[in-house]
Amino acid sequence: MTGRSQFIMTPSGQETALGLSEFDKLKREVPVSGDAAKTAILQKVGRRIAEVSGMEEAQWEFVLFESPQANAFCLPGGKVEIYTGILPITRDEAGLATVIGHEVAHALARHGGERMSMAMGLQMLGSVGTVATAQSKYGPVFQQMYAPASQVAVALPHSRVQESSADEIGLILMAKAGYAPQSAVGFWQRFSEYNRTSGNQTPWFLRTHPLDEQRIAKIQSLLPKAQAEFRPATR
Ligand SMILES: [Zn+2]
Incomplete structure (x- = not known):
């Protein structure tokens, strides 16, 4: 949807299987909300986004x-998890559509799969590098550099490029589903504001999400394109 090309070496079936097992684990570990009204809103917004996702x-x-x-x-295979802690920030249906649109866009x-492939690529690079440099004076340096890089690849939920592309696709999904993209x-x-006041001390280069101001400016610049995709909801 954005024209960006990717490097993926995992078959999508493998991603789905991993997603399903993670989802089962989560359902065993985290309690499901008993709030019927909030759950109904999630189902409504989720269904609308799912319908336009293709x-x-x-x-x-x-x-x-x-x-x-x-x-x-959103885990591969279509399993979407929302924590009640984000609801005061989503505030309304359009806010929730922003979050679901963004998460479905990642899926x-x-x-x-791209992230797993990147980690696998780094692993291969790591073993090649270890062999190549073990006998040289660069061996210890390479080991030191390699370990943090591979940790970042696995530990970071998504890269900044992926975040930005999920924002863009998410805007289009919410617009197609009948939610005004400006709400994003x-x-x-x-x-x-929540990140600022909750004392997020994560260094900027390790943050999951792109810098907030940059992100918001980018979203604003994408609004005309997303608005062109707007279709009023029929139900
Ligand atoms: Zn994201």
Whole structure:
């Protein structure tokens, strides 16, 4: 949807299997919310986004987990998790559509597979590098450099390029699903404020999300394109 090309070496079936097992684990570990009204809103927004995603193979499931964390994700295979901690920030249906659109975009663009492939590539590079440099004076230096790089690749949920592409695809999905894409700006402003006040001390280069101001400016620049995709919801 953005024209960006990717390096992926994992078959999508493998990603789906991993997604399903993670989802089962999560359901055993985190309590599901008992709030019927909030759950109903999640189902409604989730269904609308899923319908316009074009992911015909996905087995959609939208689960509201009871957790103070302001978090949400979509596992490969169509399993979407929203934590109650993010609801004060999403505030309304359009805010929730921003988050679901963004998370579904990660799944749609197969960012999980891309991330795994990157980690696998780094691993191979690591073993090649170890052999090549073990006998040389650069051996110890290479070991030191290699370890942090591979940790970052695995530990970071998504790269900044992936985040930016999920923002773009997410805007289009929410517009197609009948939610005004402008609402995304308000959501990210509230989320940025939340990050600031909750004392997020993560160094900028390790943050999951692109710098807030850059992100919001980029989203604003994409609004005309997203607005052109807007279709009023019929139900
Ligand atoms: Zn993301």
